[in-house]
Amino acid sequence: MGDDIDTICNVSPPPPCAETYKVLTGETVCPSKPEGIVKLLKASADLPEGEPVLYDIVLEPPIDGDSAHTVKFKVDNPFANHTDIFIKHVKKVGKYAMDPTCESMPFTAGCNHEAPTIEVGCHEYEGVDPFALVNIYFASNTDSMVMDIGSGGDVTIDKCCKPPSEYEAGYGVIEYTFEISCVCPDGVTQA
DSSP states (O other), X not given: OHHHHHHHHOOOOOOOOOGGGOOSOTTTSOXXXXXXXXXXXXXXXXXOSSSOSEEEEEEEOOSSTTOOOXXXXXXXXXXXXXXXXXXXXXXXXXXXXXXXXXXXXXXXXXXXXXXOXXXXXXXXXTTEEEEEEEEEEEEESSOHHHHHHHTSSSOOOOTTSOOOGGGGGOOEEEEEEEEEESSOTTSOOOO
């Protein structure tokens, strides 16, 4: 009986993280736009090499005449340790109104298969393809890269996002601003 319990209760550690779950990235979601639909507009530090930060990108056209384009995606932590991630964006209210909002992903490690889906309203102007703007803040009081680069005080987390109270002793913040195209040139997206 004791051997059976050991066999049943033997929990093996999770396998090393295979980054293959990150599909529908800015480079792959829209085959007719090989340069990609995600553009880094502003950065307070270089992005770590490797996998894309935004993935599982879904471009959603208007449902009816009273709605507008939206884009959905997930955010990955490209840093070595857990960080708190804050995503500042706008959400659609009706056809043209947009409310600023902030979503947080506290204590997030890379390779988070259960990352929440973020939905962002797209800006739509006459003569310009719809696009979304997203500010992503990576904050940490433990990750050495975030602390070293982001502790200079040049970047502060937007007031709509609240850093954790345990950050009182100091922390680093790195900010990236992305523009995401909300349509493919030929209307075909990778599924």
